[in-house]
Structures are given as structure tokens and as C-alpha cells.
Amino acid sequence: MTDAPANALSAVRRAFAAVHGPPQARLPAPPLAAGRAADAPLPVGVDAHRFGEGWHLVTAGLADVRPAGDGPTEPLGQELTVIVPAADRPPEWAFSLLLGTARTSVAVGRAFHAGARLAPGAPLDGGDSGLVAVGLRDDPLVTVEDGPTLLQAVGVTNGEFLLMQRVGTLVVLERLAARDPLLRTDPSRA
Numbered sequence: 524m525t526d527a528p529a530n531a532l533s534a535v536r537r538a539f540a541a542v543h544g545p546p547q548a549r550l551p552a553p554p555l556a557a558g559r560a561a562d563a564p565l566p567v568g569v570d571a572h573r574f575g576e577g578w579h580l581v582t583a584g585l586a587d588v589r590p591a592g593d594g595p596t597e598p599l600g601q602e603l604t605v606i607v608p609a610a611d612r613p614p615e616w617a618f619s620l621l622l623g624t625a626r627t628s629v630a631v632g633r634a635f636h637a638g639a640r641l642a643p644g645a646p647l648d649g650g651d652s653g654l655v656a657v658g659l660r661d662d663p664l665v666t667v668e669d670g671p672t673l674l675q676a677v678g679v680t681n682g683e684f685l686l687m688q689r690v691g692t693l694v695v696l697e698r699l700a701a702r703d704p705l706l707r708t709d710p711s712r713a
Contacts, residue, residue, distance in 0.1 A: 531586040534670035535602050536570065539581055542665050543572035550618045552584055567625050571613040577707050578613040579664060580605050585625045586671035590632040599634045601672045604662045606707045616648040617708070624657060624676050635674055637661045638692045640684060646710070647678045653713030654678035658692045663705060678708035 539546070548571035568583040581604045588599050603624050607617050628635055639659045646652040662673035677696055679687070687695045700706055 531598075531600075531671050532584055534667050535581060535583065535586070535673070538665050538667045538670070539570065539572055539579070543574050543579060545572075546570040547573045548613050549583075550622075565622065565626055565629060567622065569618045569621050571618075573609075573613075575609070576705060577609045578607045578617065580607070580613060580617050580621055581665075581673070582621050582625050585628070588625075588629055590629050599628060599671075601628070601634045601674055602667075603628075603635075603659075604665070604673055604675045605677075606664070606675065606705050608707050608709050614648070616710075619649070620647055620657070620676060620678070620708070634672070635659050637674060639674075640679075640687050640692045643681045643684050647708065648710040650710065652678075652710035653680045654708065654710055655681050656684035658683075658687055658696050660693060660696050660706070675706065676708070677706045678710070680713045 550569040552566045552568040566588065567585045570581050570583050572579045582602045585602050586598060586600050603621050605617050605621055607614060624641065627641060637660050641657040643656040645655065647654045656679050657676045658679050659674045659676055662675045665673055667673060683695055696706060
């Protein structure tokens with residue numbers, strides 16, 4: 524990973540631009556208040572890149588966040604991605620999914636890894652989808668040379684989450700990838 528915060532974000536944005544071109548939508552990070560409190564806004568935005576088969580969203584700035592508390596003082600060194608089906612605009616819930624997953628990483632005080640999973644909760648789209656949990660894998664489309672790790676968040680059902688607990692997250696995601704190699708998080712699939 525690069526040492527300078529601006530370099531990590533620049534490296535991620537260059538890698539995404541090389542694959543997809545410039546972002547077509549961006550949710551900027553909210554400004555941080557002085558003397559950041561534990562409940563202060565997360566200094567992370569989200570960039571959305573449109574490509575032929577969907578939208579590829581990536582957090583912008585998570586790699587440089589240092590978790591609060593007694594844990595390690597190193598930056599997280601990761602950015603999170605999600606791939607969603609093609610539409611006129613990237614769905615709002617996809618931005619929320621990435622920011623919520625980023626907050627969880629900061630709250631637990633450590634970076635995620637490929638094979639991690641987040642427990643079931645409300646439908647990821649805020650509606651009535653059966654996608655209620657997340658599995659993480661290495662991003663299949665973009666890699667950053669000498670930069671942060673990119674992990675793709677993949678929406679899964681409660682049954683798929685339970686199977687992940689038994690056989691492993693990556694095994695289940697590999698099975699799902701047989702139907703959709705990009706593992707687009709598509710609320711209509713469940």
C-alpha cells in the first residue's frame with residue numbers, strides 16, 4: 524500500500540479510470556468536524572462507473588481511514604466495491620450498501636478480507652428483496668498496483684449466508700459466480 528493518503532485514492536481512481544473511464548456519478552465524502560467523534564461522518568465517498576453490463580461502485584477514501592479505539596493505528600488499506608445491473612442511474616441503495624459496509628469495517632477496527640461476511644439484516648435495497656447479507660471477495664474487474672486491496676461486496680440471501688457459515692464464503696460465491704461471473708448484486712434475483 525502507498526504511504527501518502529492522496530496517493531491511495533489517486534491510485535484507486537486511476538485504476539478504475541483505466542478500466543471504465545471517469546466516474547459518471549459521485550457521492551462525495553461529508554466534511555469532517557474538528558475533533559472527530561466516534562459518531563462523526565465517515566470521510567468516505569463513493570464513485571460510480573458505468574460499463575456495458577452494469578455499474579461498478581467503489582468507496583473513495585476508506586483505505587486511509589484509521590479505526591478509532593485501542594486497535595491498530597494503521598489505515599485500513601482497503602476500498603469496497605459493488606457491481607449492480609445496468610440502469611439509467613446507479614441505485615441509491617448501492618451507495619448506502621458500500622457506506623454501511625465501510626462503517627462496519629471502521630467500527631470493528633480492522634480491514635475485511637476476501638471470504639468475510641456480514642450478518643443478515645434488512646433487505647439491501649431498502650425494499651422487499653431477499654438479499655439481506657453480504658459476502659466479500661477480491662474485486663474481479665479492477666486491481667490496484669501498489670495500492671489498497673479492493674473487495675467486492677456481494678448481496679446474498681439468508682440461506683446463502685447460512686451456507687457460507689457451513690462451507691465458507693468463497694465457496695458459496697464461487698457457486699453463485701457460475702450463473703453470473705461478475706456477481707452483480709441484483710435485488711430482483713431473490
